[in-house]
Amino acid sequence: MRIGELAELSGLTASRIRFYESTGLINAVERKANGYRDYPPEALSVLEIIASAQRAGFTLDQIRHLLPVKQGNWQHEALLLALRQKVAEIDEMQARLNRNRAQLLVAIESIENRPKDLNCSDRADWVLGRLRESGAVPKRKKPQR
Incomplete structure (x- = not known):
């Protein structure tokens, strides 16, 4: 899914999603030939976890250390x-x-x-x-x- 759709579904801005990607909170995605990012469906779950953890008071650095390196490897x-x-x-x-x-x-x-x-x-x-x-x-x- 493209970043606009991911932003709409997650309630986050596209710039916030790009920030999370640049800081390694979500996996970087390859750009297609047209320059668009194409995020896998599990990116939405990870963004929801990040947003929820931030609301609970976790810092981004704390969240980074808690997220699994590979999907499902908590x-x-x-x-x-x-x-x-x-x-x-x-x-x-x-x-x-x-x-x-x-x-x-x-x-x-x-x-x-x-x-x-x-x-x-x-x-x-x-x-x-x-x-x-x-x-x-x-x-x-x-x-x-």
Whole structure:
């Protein structure tokens, strides 16, 4: 199939497909006498795997090492290890995002409910104190003498 059809079926641009080919993510194809590239049907599957892996957070270099050298010759143990590592990274990222969200909610609540009778500088200190109490901001170390 020609690159235009492959692009349409995969949802990728022709330039992206050419980039994947130039970087060795998909096998280079011979050009026909008319100059058109003719991709085999399995190229669509490989492109779908690449796009899916990128959406999951894999880098192109990581993907390159996971793709089989020959069609159907997957390194199952390496693939499983990489997938498990990516799940662990996502879990850590979700935990970090949850902590960040909680910190932001404390900041919002503290700013919205700060005492009105404090001057601006004291209000900022009051909000920071609330953030420290919640663990959102590290507690100040006492000066050493």
